Amino acid sequence: MAHAAQVQRMSRLMFKTLRDDPADAEVLSHKLLVRAGFVRRTAAGVWSWLPLGKKVLANIERIVREEMDAIGGQEVLLPALLPKEPYEATGRWEEYGAELFRLKDRRGGDYLLGPTHEEIFTQLVKDQCTSYKDLPVILYQIQTKYRDEARPRAGILRGREFQMKDSYSFDTADEGLAESYALHRAAYQRIFERLGLDYRICAAIAGAMGGSKSEEFLAPAAAGEDVFADCPSCDFAANTEAITYELKPVDAAGVPALEEIPTPDTPTIETLAAHLDVPASATLKNLLVKVNGEIVAVGVPGDREVDMGKVEAHFAPAVVELVTAEDFVGRDDLVRGYVGPQGLEKVTYLADPRVAPGTAWITGANEEGLHAKNVVAGRDFEVDAYVDVVVVQEGDPCPNCGTGLKLDRAIEIGHIFQLGRKYADAFQLDVLGQNGKPVRVTMGSYGIGVSRAVAALAEQHADDKGLCWPREVAPADVHVVAAGKAKQTELALDVADQLGAAGLRVLVDDRPGVSPGVKFTDAELIGVPTIVVAGRRAGEGVVEVKDRRTGEREELTVAEAVARLSA
Amino acid sequence: MAHAAQVQRMSRLMFKTLRDDPADAEVLSHKLLVRAGFVRRTAAGVWSWLPLGKKVLANIERIVREEMDAIGGQEVLLPALLPKEPYEATGRWEEYGAELFRLKDRRGGDYLLGPTHEEIFTQLVKDQCTSYKDLPVILYQIQTKYRDEARPRAGILRGREFQMKDSYSFDTADEGLAESYALHRAAYQRIFERLGLDYRICAAIAGAMGGSKSEEFLAPAAAGEDVFADCPSCDFAANTEAITYELKPVDAAGVPALEEIPTPDTPTIETLAAHLDVPASATLKNLLVKVNGEIVAVGVPGDREVDMGKVEAHFAPAVVELVTAEDFVGRDDLVRGYVGPQGLEKVTYLADPRVAPGTAWITGANEEGLHAKNVVAGRDFEVDAYVDVVVVQEGDPCPNCGTGLKLDRAIEIGHIFQLGRKYADAFQLDVLGQNGKPVRVTMGSYGIGVSRAVAALAEQHADDKGLCWPREVAPADVHVVAAGKAKQTELALDVADQLGAAGLRVLVDDRPGVSPGVKFTDAELIGVPTIVVAGRRAGEGVVEVKDRRTGEREELTVAEAVARLSA
Structure with a gap:
């Protein structure tokens, strides 16, 4: 059964590639993910994940899950449909403004679609944990989130329904929070490295979340909505929104009267x-x-x-x-x-x-x-x-060393916050301390945009022919193309089976009546890291093995190719 | 890393067991799943899955996914937030009545939270498939669904937000639909067998879905909302709602005047x-x-x-x-x-x-x-x-053989429908046929209540001490209890590590300051199939291995126990 799932015949795969960019697409990832048949728009900012896209999404989820488990995170699943009351208790029912999807049930009760779950997690821990012995706790979920963006744009980069990994840490002391924060920071570094994303960790402002310390994981990309400043001399990097100019009073004694x-x-x-x-x-x-x-x-x-x-x-x-x-x-x-x-x-x-x-x-x-x-x-x-409210400009002095800053656009792929006691205060979340007295709990909250990461990967890993997925997130390891007639198709299926049996995830283009040219173009657009072509020399049992990214190609016998690729 | 995730220390697990049934719980699964710390109520009919519950849910999802992949199902993920228009096109926007969660976005656009996705899948296939060569297609998703039940009750058995596997088949001919239906029927049998659910396949009426042929998979349970009739003589089994009495006109010639x-x-x-x-x-x-x-x-x-x-x-x-x-x-x-x-x-x-x-x-x-x-x-x-509208009674004649029927309550865990062309007609879903003319597509729709299956399992696999999970869905394979002091804890952790290294999923109760009695009670309540106790004879390296279901127990050395359990 595992084997059957490893080899996907494209003749039986529901997918359709497009030669032209969708009319409403402005950014690269939107264009390519739609053209390659990974996602399809269902409504403004609301997307369907097609078979190839779902595979990428699942790969990202698996990596996130493994690394969250590795830092002792416990996976839970909270509802997306949430009652108003906890969000009223923290003021966010109002504060979120039009960004919150609100609805009523059949009895007229007020509900919302969760944009983030601090309130519900705080209540959960208040219910489940009573003693300092029950902490620290790191809870996470990979879940569908909702934000009614004013301008849903850029495809899945900024949707109104999207997949997020959100986690929450609960500690009795500030040092514990710092440690939970550090664990997340390290896990996020491993996650983004495994995903193959180029990223920078930047100081950030906390926005509507409240709290003190906060860093963003930004993936440089032209389509990014964030601008970050990078110092060419020191290691300073920050979201431009987080950069503040120092207040330096001057002597006005010599200034004439108004x-x-x-x-x-x-x-x-x-x-x-x-x-x-x-x-x-x-x-x-x-x-x-x-x-x-x-x-x-x-x-x-x-x-x-x-x-x-x-x-x-x-x-x-x-x-x-x-x-x-x-x-x-x-x-x-x-x-x-x-x-x-x-x-x-x-x-x-x-x-x-x-x-x-x-x-x-x-x-x-x-x-x-x-x-x-x-x-x-x-x-x-x-x-x-x-309050520093000016737009940071290229060449503004680095707050750290004074060198002129470099500015770049980026996508926010992760965000970590030391929330402190804001939510614990709202819900009186205390546990019994070691001395027998109640201790107010301190919290962190941490997010990764799982569906957004797909877009960030598409932005960073593409060329003029299409997508180039890093192997661990690619929808398959190998894309076998049957470039010819029955002989080529037979060989392609044979190679695919052998690669599948060796544990590789294989996409095999066995579509009848589709020209080799169309198949090559589709393979480059879809962007599986290795392309194997059963073509001209199929009769001799020779295939071409091509690296999607570098374009390097080599002719190998089937046995050599299978040995090489499954190594 | 895989190893780390396999052994879960209960001292670090967020869970809390309750000795008493929750006040609002009426049915067994509700009582036990809450008491054992698998789920927690967030709002009426809206539940949070805690770490142990999430593991069971994930196991069910895995089994469903494997069997759906095995019949060639392609996994996708469609949104839960859906635009009104497609549901208006089929009339379901109105027809669903108060059961549909409806909401408006910031621009006043009408949306709904998807109760089932026939409309959106039909539109998707209309967009993606143009030729008979593109069919048949089976698409599935495991997704959160919404129904604003009038009386959300019975815990996760009938929630307003719940997890479902829904799939949809698309064929050009009735025979193809019959085959897609048969594939699903067989896959569902394998899924429910692997889950360890006792079930019957019953004829059903199609309800609001439309279409001609429909069968339900019913899991007998006292808490079930469905009543099904079982013939003691022949193989007839049907939801009582689907049983119809034959119309037999009689001669009224001898009846006096009114x-x-x-x-x-x-x-x-x-x-x-x-x-x-x-x-x-x-x-x-x-x-x-x-x-x-x-x-x-x-x-x-x-x-x-x-x-x-x-x-x-x-x-x-x-x-x-x-x-x-x-x-x-x-x-x-x-x-x-x-x-x-x-x-x-x-x-x-x-x-x-x-x-x-x-x-x-x-x-x-x-x-x-x-x-x-x-x-x-x-x-x-x-x-x-x-129209046959009477309540079927115990002893009513079997429509097949006339024997008096036996009635039982059951939970609907799966439902398969031959929808036919209802939705294809609504959206003019045609593909180009082999003869070059358009062919109207015929559809099936198939559902498994994934979160409901957790409740059905709890109903069927419990005794007076608590839950007794079948191995493949259990939150762990082995529950190791450290029943004593440092020596016992050390041995318990050692056994847990060895079992984890052997590939077993282990829960180890290493909670300090918790009595052996409480740990035993919790272990029976949680219901992992095998319980290993490091107790009295820990000093000799001897543990007790107990079968949760049968209560059979045996003393074994650690080496014997590890060999036995990992066999």
Whole structure:
């Protein structure tokens, strides 16, 4: 039976390759995984895994499972359909906003489709563990998760239903949490190495998860939604969202008093800088946003862009929106295009650390056509809080060594968090300590995007002909092509059987009436690491063995080929 | 690594056994699976699988997967979150009624949580297969399914979120469908045999699925929701819902004319039969139901109960409800307690085949306190349709040989359907035939309740001490108990390591500070097939090997025990 499953005849495989990219596909992995017949779109951000894709997914799951078991992780399976109450207890029922799929059952009870399971795991451990002797515990599951993404895009890279491995550690002491975190970090390194993914471990901000320490595993890829900064001189690497500029106050003693200057028709930084003939960096840009409906101003140097991700992370889980024209109605204190912090008594003012105390700026004078110069932070206006919210740019100084940073796009394939006691506090998760007194439990949470890893692999392992799977995740070890008529098909099936008997997973293209050219093209598109062709010299029992990645090819007898490949 | 995963120390396992049955548990499997720490309730009908339960679930999945692969099934994974449109195309979006979990996404689009996937598989095959050469195809998935049961009960036996293996066959001809059906039937037999389930294959009605031929795999168990009839004489076995009585018209020539008789205060069959001193079987009971809101009458002999399941199946997918007092308001033709078919011109009248043409009855005269006798079917009233809707009773004649039937309760663990072209018609699923003309595809659909099988196993394999898992599905092969102090623990861990190295899956109870009595009780409750105790004679290197099911025990040296168990 095992043998039967090892050899898959393509004449009986449900698959269809496409020569053209799907019309809606923007990124490489989306194009190739659809064209090679690995996945099929069922709805926006909702995908079906076809036989070849399911094999890759299963291989990744197996590797993740083995490495999680190896660090003592215990596999469980929690529901995806979850009651509202635990998520209300932590505030996430509201905080998740529109990203949460909510639904009602037939009795009107509120449910959600789990985006992540901190609440349920915390309740589970509260029920199961009562003493310090029951800890530490690492629990994991490989499960379907749901997030109602605003813009489901990029194929399976960012779906609304997706496969994740999520795990949770429970410890009585901070040192224990640090150890559980280190175990996961090492397991993730082994997992991504076995998967064949190129990745970097980057400092990250925790976002809506809460907690203190957090690192991301980022796989560099053009299709990535994350941007990370890499220092060419030291080992610093971080998600650009996590990079913060140091606050360095300067002495403003020599700066003249604030002076208003007429600046007609200069509602933008560009028009202002041109009008005054100063660099944009001399001006102060005041961005207005609404945080849970209330207007907040954010000041950054005029030459820098605001990273809305950083702003959202700062206010998370509150909802952050840009202001619209309507928000200015009835607000005489807010003069669109001429806002300056020195006139914003009613508005919370955040500033980038680059707007340090003592720095002087040209900024709006809160009156149409009027700006002010020599506006000094801490003298002419107060900053309610400093938050680094600017977009990191290529060449910005490394926070560690000062060298100009290099920027790259990447896919987040894993994320590890030291959550601390946030969820334990919400559910009063205590165990009896060694001294007989209750101890509040400290938690970590750890995720791997299992279905996303398929996309990350496709992004990193492809060429102009198609996919090139690393062996351990490939849908098969060997792709045997019958390139010809009956003689070739007979030999191909024979080679496939021998390879299957040797324990290799074999795909054999025995489709009748399909030309060798089409079969070769399909084999390159599907991307099994080794391609064996029974072709011109089939009569002599000679096949061609080709490495999909390098293109190296060699003619071998069947016996040689089987011996070589099963070695 | 494989080795590490094979030996699970209970000191590090998250589990908690309970001595008492959970308060809400009615059935054996619910009680035992919760008490033994296999599952935990998260919400009504929504369960979490704890480490031991997850192992059993994974074993069942493996067996199902192997046998599905063996019949050429190709594994895929379709989403659980599904768009409304395909289910609207087949009418099931409405037909499923309150059983379907429906939800909206952030843009207001309608979605459902898949209860079964005929629509999506049909669309998939329509997309992937274009020629008769691409068929037959058998596709399967092991996936989470959702049904908003009105009364989620009996633990994991009838959950609202559950694991299923569903598969679908696609053929061009009826013979092909018959073959795909036969392949599934044989695979299911192998699966349930390997699982160690006692089961019967029974004729079934197709319910909301549509289609012609259908059989159920029923596992006899007191907790079962299905009742099946077994003939003691021939090989007939059927779900009682599927048993139909033959229509046998009789000659009514000698029956006198209809005669109305005063019967004050006889609104029930019991009061009527007592008043007239006739057996209940001489009377005709007319049950009123609402079918999609419209009143329908159903006539059955007064001594028989109506099987609402059969009524629902007849009208499926329409919603069937019992009438309430309100439904009689304004309906002068419907006199509660005195309804007779001879006065029901405005109401559809269904009758059981036992109310055959020519049979004479005592029934209501459609006037308070008045009945009629000599009311002859086909003479005094017309039957719109004959449908067998009575509850089958122990001793009813076998439809095959006439012997009195035996009735038993059972759990539906599998169901196979020859759907035919219902779904192919809905989606115009054609492939190009051998003659170059389009051929409409014919389908089968086949399900195994994977999580329900865990409950069925627990029902069938338990005694007063707890669970007794068949080896292939058990959470471990051997449960080693350290019954004593350091010496016993050391020996237990040594035995566990040796058994693990021999390829056995081992649970070792090395919990410090837990008494041997508690460990024994837990071992019996958890139900691993073999229990090895390192106890009194640990110092001599002697352990006790006990069969969980039979209770047979034997003292062996460690070497003997390891040799015996790994044989």
